Every structure is written in structure tokens, then in C-alpha cells.
Amino acid sequence: MRGPLRRPFPRDWFVRKGAYRRFMVREMTSVFIGGYIVFLLVWLYRMGQGPEQYQALVEAMRHPLAVALHMLALAAAMYHSITWFNLTPAVMPLRIGEDRLPNVVVAITMGYLPWMAVSGAILWGVLR
């Protein structure tokens, strides 16, 4: 007798199927977001040090490489936001009586509209 056979899940599961690969990409965006938060803290720190330090950093950010990194982080953040909001109906289902509101409605009211409002408020506050 050898008893029951163990069959482990493939170690490389995250490259084996489209859905698993999309999951990995979605989660990988967190690396960019984490990296950007560190940068944001540096940015705020420089600002606290005074105009010269701050202006040196702003100057450095005009470098094509800095712009490219920002664009990369922006793409990752957008992907993160969009996938996140598309999943909100599963996380926070809304009901009216017996009926569950359609997923699109929940994604828009709980995700996309607040996102637009927050983004709009930030850009308005900065560009005003």
C-alpha cells in the first residue's frame, strides 16, 4: 500500500494561463506604486528643506528618464485603479431591496465617479 498520492499545484502557475498572468500583472503594479510613494516622500522632504533643494529636484524631474519613470508609474497606477474599480462590485455589492444593482452601476458609483472627483479636485487645487 502506498496511500493517497499528493499532486502539488504547478510552481509556475502564474505563467500558465491568461487569467493567472493578468492577476500577476495586476499585483505587480503594487511594486510601482510602492516605489512611487517612496519618491513622493522624498519630494515632500525636499520641499521641507527649502526652495533651492526643491527646485533642484524639480529640475531633475525634467530629465527624460525621470519622465519615463513617471509615465511607467502612471501606467501601472492606472491599470491598478481600473482593475480595482472593476472588482468593487464583488467586494461591495449594493442592493435595493431584493435586487442587486448591476455591476456596471456599482463600479461607476463606488469607483469611477469618486476617482474622477478626487482626481479633479487634486488637479484643480494644483492648477488653480
Add this chain to the structure above:
Amino acid sequence: MADRRITLEVFRYRPDGDGEATIQDYRVPYHEHWVVLDALNWIKDHADGTLSFRWSCRMGVCGSCGMMVNGEPRLTCAVFLKDYYPSPIRVEPLINFPVERDLVISMDDFLAKLQAVKPWLIRDDEEPPEGEYRQTPSQLAQYKQFSMCINCMLCYAACPEIDGIPDFLGPAAIALAHRYNLDSRDQGQSQRQEALGGEEAVWGCTFVGECTAVCPKNVDPAGAIQQAKVASTKDWYRHVLLPWGKR
């Protein structure tokens, strides 16, 4: 036309034998209206009586014929041969479970996990006043979706996290716990919280979402787990901010 055939590549394992697990090919008659389970039954009746597999209702209600079909967890009573013909179809036991024999997996562990979340109505008070607890249709709608589970275990075979966390409660058990937590007649949320919080339960989930994708009953276990995470987080904050309050 009459003798068209399709190849089934079937996983074989005998615990009393000395060989390793093998793949055995069977040439099975092809009929447009046949599902994989029909082909397995044909093998059992006409080609090889030693093949073991579980099945019962043939109509997606009993949840016992779940297997890996070309690597995807499926109910074999709901997978038509015509969707694969003329390519061969590989049939293996559900992954993430110990294999007892051929296509039969051991579900002991799964049953223990189901029990761990106390999937029954828990009441602080005793007998219901008039023999039953009343519930409005909208209270029923809160949890109905999560009560449709047939324990087919496909969601466990779709989950990449289970293999690394052997004690992970897993999709169906957490969805079942959530179903009772959402039930207006139940008062047992705090008793389930211990089993539900933590790395072996909701926080072991990374929301891959494949459990929901493979569920034949649209239970949405992934959604249930995320909702349970929200509830667990609220519970934690309430505990930290209001330690004197009732849990």
C-alpha cells in the same frame, strides 16, 4: 459516421500497486450529445472496469464528478466531447487534493474545513418563538447566492494559494461562513471570526478570482472572501478602537 472515436487520456493511480501514476489512453465512441462523464462510463462498462471515478446525478446538482479536463477544473457531466473533438481530452483528478485512486480524490480535509466555520445557524437565545425564524425576501437575498454551493470543490482546484498554505480554509468554506454571517437569523459572527481572520483564512487569499470563474453555480466565492476581509477589518478596528465594546 457511426464509428467515429475520440481519445481520452485518463490519469491512473492505484494505491495498492507499485507503479507510479500513469496516463492511459482510451478510444471512446464519439457522440455529439455525450459529455466527458458519458465517455468515462463507457470506458468503465466496455473497456476497463478497473477505472475508478465518482459521479451521481449527471446534471450538475450533486457536485461529485469534478475533475481536471485539459487542466481546467470542470464538472465532467457538463463538458461536451464536441467542444474538443477531434483533439484528445485529458482527464485528471482535481488538483490540490490527495488522490485515493485514479480520478477519486480524498475530501476529508475539505469536510473538516467546512465544519471549522460552524456552518449552521448560531443563536444566543434558545428555541425560535413559533417554530421558525421569519425572514423577508430581501433578507434572504443578502445571502442566497452564497448558499447555492454544491461542494464540488472545483474552486479548491482553481486556487493557486491552497498548495502553499495547507490549512487555508479555501473558497467554498469561507463563502459558506460568509453565507451564515449574512443570514439575518444568525448571531454567530463573532464565533466564526477566529476561524475566518488570519493567514489561513481570508488573508491567505490574494483575489486571483479563479474560484469564482470556475464555479458551476455562480456562488462567487472570491467576492465572499473579499467581503469577509472587509468585515474582518471592521471587526479588528472596532476591537482596537473600542476594546471595551462587545466584539
Add this chain to the structure above:
Amino acid sequence: MAALFMPAFIVVTGLVVPFTTGGDADLDYERAHQVVTWWPVRIVLFVVVFLSLFHCAHRIRHILMDLGLRAVSTVLAVFCYSGAAAGTVAALFVLGTL
């Protein structure tokens, strides 16, 4: 939180600040400083950074576990969550001393 705020933050620090200018660098600084030091902005920044850092730490830890480092998951937990905690303390310091 990260989902709501991050794209706009990145647009501001990556595009708006370096590429729009009122002509006078000192005046630009004054204005930026004024916006960031307004207390509601400081508090929002802190909450967003705090929550996003821990969320990121949790997800990065789980990616690494998925990629095969499950055996050292406790080490990863210490590393990731203390990193997030350090970032939160840094945020508190930076935002408090602006």
C-alpha cells in the same frame, strides 16, 4: 486609497510641477508649499501614504510568496510590514516638519 489618489498624484509631480511654471521659480515654490502645508492636505496625504504603503507591502509579500519564496514567508512579512511602518513614520516626520 491608492487606486483613488495615485494616478492624480503622479500626474501632478511628474507632469504638472516640472512642466508648468509661472516663470518665477521662487513663486512656484511658495505656491506648492502653501498647497501642501494646508492641514487638510497634510492629513489626506498622510492617510493615503499610510494605507497605500501597508496595502503595497501586503501585496508585494504575497507576490514574492507566489513566485516561490513561501518557505520564508515570515521573513518576508517582517521585511515588508516593517518597511511599510518605517515609511509611515517617515511620512509623519516629513509632513510634520514641512
